[in-house]
Amino acid sequence: MDGRSRPDAAGRTGVSRPHIRDSPGDGTTATRTSLELGTVTTPELPTQYTPADVETRSYERWVAEGYFTADPSSEREPYTIVLPPPNVTGVLHMGHALDHSIQDALTRRARMAGKETLWMPGMDHAGIATQNVVEREIAKDGLSRHDLGREAFVERVWQWKEESGGRILGQMKKLGDGVDWSRERFTMDPGLSRAVQTIFKKLFDDGLIYRAERIINWCPRCLTALSDIEVEHSEDEGELVSIRYGEGDDSIVVATTRAETLLGDTAVAVHPSDERYAHLVGREVELPLTGRRIPVVADEHVDPAFGTGAVKVTPAHDPNDFEIGRRHSLPSMTVMDERGVITAHGPFEGLDRFEARPAVVAALREQGRIVAEKRPYLHSVGHCSRCKTVVEPRLSLQWFVDVSPLARAAGDAVRDGRTKIHPPELAKRYFDWVDDMHDWCISRQLWWGHRIPVWYGPAGEVVCVGPDEEAPEGYVQDPDVLDTWFSSGLWPFSTLGWPDRTPELEKFYPTSVLVTGYDILFFWVARMMMFGLYAMDGRPPFQTVALHGMVRDQFGKKMSKSFGNVVDPMDWVERFGADATRFTLLRGANPGSDVAISEEWAGGSRNFCNKIWNATRFALMNGAAVGELPVTELTAADRWILSRLQEVTASVDAAFEEFEFAKVSDLLYHFAWDEVCDWYVELAKIQIAAGQEHTRLVLGHVLDALLRLLHPLVPFVTEELWRALTEGPSLVVAPWPTAEESLRDPSAEGEILAVQNLVTEVRRFRSDQGLKPGQRVAARLSLAGTALATHESAIRSLLRLDEPSESFTATARLDVNGIAVEIDTAGTIDVAAERKRLEKDLAAARKEAAQVAAKLGNEQFMSKAPDDVVSKVRDRAAQADQDIARLTAQLAALPAG
Known part of the structure; x- marks a missing residue:
């Protein structure tokens, strides 16, 4: 074991938990009791909360004490979350901050509830992004990766990773992420690399990995294939050109935004039921500028209502055209190289694709082939997410995963309830994806990444090599590496030691919850589901997938550098504190919905932390203590706040179970500010002044529970206050509060609600009369015979109302629910x-x-x-x-x- 104080089976640690009934208490921690209340000592809390003085110190102590370290040998119920691994090149943005705040809240609560909790951290090697970073670095010295050679370049990348990568890990600590740093993983660690090689071979041997020529996304700048998620689409201005193929009655008009690909056309396609072109199907037309004759084919893919109802077919440069070509056995002609340069013989050879486009249009115009030109023409264009180069669909020999059986299993796991998607209405998006998934291109033409474990012999032999195997002598390894999503798809079980049956894997798989944005539901979540079910004998990697939205500005606009509305979470942490940053995000986090934030709201969250600080500091200065509560000495105010605490605790628990973090935050915000600070603390002042010593215990009990409930959301300020209040080791391992029905007291709640209503109305009345909030005036209250009669002293104190003298004369009167309030304002106002x-x-x-x-x-x-x-x-x-x-x-x- 690690020597830290762990909860027992009932969720208790060495910190005694106050109950209104007799409590056995284990005596391991000293708590203030009523015997000690005669002499009140002021705890060493500064007059104001300064996050910078607390956060780093607290976090370092949590890690040093091993509070976040999970024990696979424990008999406690496991609770596991794997952190979606950020890129090694990345820095924390607001989307990360939201994601991490949610995961930290869930794991902190689970740990306090007595579960053996593992929050697994790590980073992704981020193939393209990292290679680009290092290529830019060596370019400063006038070098390319080819100058260094593959081995030396990869060594240079590892060096960069050790020296400059992983900046985001330090930022996670600043935010308060309670991850198990002893188990930090990197997708190219030896253990994870072994997992990648193992599952590749298993898929290969099962016939689910194959090599073929297919249309893929290609970046002419990065010189590699891209996954769909690595392509960003935007509405760009272009030109729609209508071109006549053929002559006279045998001519047909097609429209295109990519005139340069005409050089690779091998057919024109029309819909089978389109009578306009029925006479041309099966015949040939002349392809302009080339002299080649190409067939007109009928295919269901063509939309007869779009444009002219006829489309050019370029199988080597368009994914839809490629499928048409396969159906009609059309040849595929590649007319540009990997850098987007035209290779087709003729006047356009050697031109860049964007130079060739206007040149081809000009040549067509000269021949009278241009029927119409529309510019500007807005259309969707894909760009490489790393370098922003326009992506080129390209026929290429690549490695693919046959996803059909894997995707079917991933869909079945959600349909039969083994994995739940929350909120449930987003499950449809998941099914839309997995039920219509195309085979996955997994090879990348990079040097940084997991090398494809396939070797080729001198006579064309092909062998897939497992992690404990050697390639035959004289064989050459495939030069490509695997898509980054291939290794990150193994994350929920490779990080736990798979393919070995480790204690961690047995204890913590399947994981409890995956927290992620709905925007990568299709890409990452589906891949993890497919691989987890395949590798782990039909056991899905998560019990629940909890989806949240994107972070937006206060007006609901997407954050973008071009809009100038991007907020750096580290800037907020520096200015407002990590707790305020987290609370601002969590207050807007409803399941599946986008989260709006603003600097004003962050300031409000900081004020909330200060409010809790000031209230607890006041309570400590007045002897608030944690100990066994008296049974018979409680006032209505005491019973009211204890009753409200039970209701809030139950509501918070229910909201946590539904991932309603906005509701959790709102419940605790209003309970803390409106009920504890604004009402009970004020009532407690009066009761303590009247010598009611038990109030200090009630105040301590309520603050103890409140700080525990708030801890998953705002861990730093609550930790500092709770340790001062209880002298316990840490809130991280303190027991989670549970609602106790025996403390529910509707009668007391109704009684204090009547006090609140009266005080609120009289305060408003005083203001209307021009009285300042602290100004004392004489007043007569007709409380005799009402339930509020016993609260007259408290009411007068709260309202600054003195007892009337014999010469009292009322100048103003207010009736509140049958209670008359008469005030003498003579001489008190101008x-x-x-x-x-x-x-x-x-x-x-x-x-x-x-x-x-x-x-x-x-x-x-x-x-x-x-x-x-x-x-x-x-x-x-x-x-x-x-x-x-x-x-x-x-x-x-x-x-x-």
């Missing part, structure tokens, strides 16, 4: 100034009433305005009438003078 203020407000109210009355009396407005607009105007009219009546009454109640 009557002239107050009359002037009220008259000004009354004039404004009368002006508003006149304006809305004019609108409501305007027949044209009433007949044309939408119902909701008319309703709002009527509401304004009613409010104006109420304001006039209220202000008139206040003026009439002012003393003469």
Whole structure:
């Protein structure tokens, strides 16, 4: 074991947990008791919370104490989350910060609930991105990777990884990520590389990996195939050109945005039922500029309603055309090389594709082949996500995974409930993908990555080599590497030691929850599901896939450098603290929905942390303690706050189970601010001043539970306060609160609600009368015979109301639910100034009433305005009438003078 204090089977650690009933207590931690309350000592808490003074110190202590280290030999129920591995080249952005805040909240709560919790960290080697970074580095010295050679270049990449990669890991610590650093993994670690080689060979031997010529996404800059997720699409301006093929009655017009690919056309296709071209099907037309004759074929893929209803077919340069070509046995002619340079013999040979395009159009125009030109023409264009080069569909010899049986299994696992997608309505997107998945191109023409474990013999022999095997002498290994998504698809089990049956794999697989954005549901999640089911005997890698949305600005706009609205989470951590950054994100995190953020809201979250700090500091200065609560000495206020605590605890638990982090945050925000800080702390001041010592225990109990409930969301400030309050080792391993029905007290809740209503209304009334919040005035309260009679002292204290003298004369009166409140304001306010203020407000109210009355009396407005607009105007009219009546009454109640 690691020597840290671990929860027992009931979720308890060495920190005693207060109960209203008798508690056995293990005596391992000293807690303040009622016997010690005679002398109150002030804990060593600064007057204000400064995150920078707390966060690094707390995090380093958590790691040093081994609180995040999982024990596979434990008998506790496992709870596992694998961190979606960020790129080794990456830095923390707001999407990461949201993702990590959610995962940290889940794992911290699970750990506190007594589960053996593993949050597995690591990084992805990020093939293209990392290779590009290092290529740019060596280019500063005038070198290319070819100058270094493959072995030396790969060694240079490893060197860069050790010296400059993984910046994001330090940022994760700043955010407070409670990951098990002792198990940090990298997708090219020896163990993970062994897993990659093992599953490749298994797939190869099972006939699910093959090599073939297919159309793939190709980057002419990076000189490699790309996965779909590595292609970013945007609406770009181009030109739509309509071209006539053939002559006279045998001619046919096609339209294209890529005129240069005409050089590789091997057919024109029309729909089989399109009568306009029925006479041409099976015949040939002349392909302009080439002199070649190509057939007209009928294919169901063609949309007769789009354009002219006829399309050019270039099987080597378009994925749809490639499929048409296969169906009709058409030849595939490659007319440009890997750099996008035209190779077809003729006047265009040697031109770049974007130089060839206008040149081909000009030549067609000269021959009278151009029927129409539309520019600018907006259309979707794919770009390499790394270098932004326009992607070229290209016929290429590549390695593929036959995904049909794997995708079917991945769909079945969700359909039969082995894996649940949350929120459930997003499962349809998952099925749309896995039910129509195309074979996966897994080879990349890079040097950095997992080398494809296939070797070729001198006579064309092909052998796939496993991790414990050697290639025959004289064989040469395939030069390509695997798609990064291939190795990251193994992440949930390769990180736990697969293919060996390790204790970690037996304990922590399948993982409990995958937390990720809905935007990569198709790509990464589907691949992990396929590989997990295939490698782990039909056991899916996750019990639940919890999807969240994208982070957007306060106006709902996507964050983009071009919009100038990108926010660096590390900037917020520096300015507002990690807790405030996390809380801002979690307050907007509803399942599957996008999250809006703003700097103003981050400031509000910082204020919330300060509020908790100040309330706890006050409580400690007044002797708040954690110990066994008395049974018979509780006031209605004590019973109220304890009852509310149980309801909030139960609601928070239910919201956590549904991944409703916005609801969790909102519940705790309002309970902490509105009920604990604004009401109970104020009531506790009065009770402590009156000598009710048990209040210190109730206050300590409530703060103890509140800090535990808040800890998964805001771990740093809660840790600092809880340790000062309880003298316990750490909230990280403190037990999670559970609701206790015996502490529910509807009667006390109703009683204090009546106090709150009365105090709130009188405060508003005082303000209307021009009294300052701290100004004391005499008042008569008709509480006799009501449930509030026992609360008169507290009510007077909260409202700054003195007992009336014999000469008391009321100048203002308010009735609240049958209780009369009479106040003597004589001599306490500047009557002239107050009359002037009220008259000004009354004039404004009368002006508003006149304006809305004019609108409501305007027949044209009433007949044309939408119902909701008319309703709002009527509401304004009613409010104006109420304001006039209220202000008139206040003026009439002012003393003469």
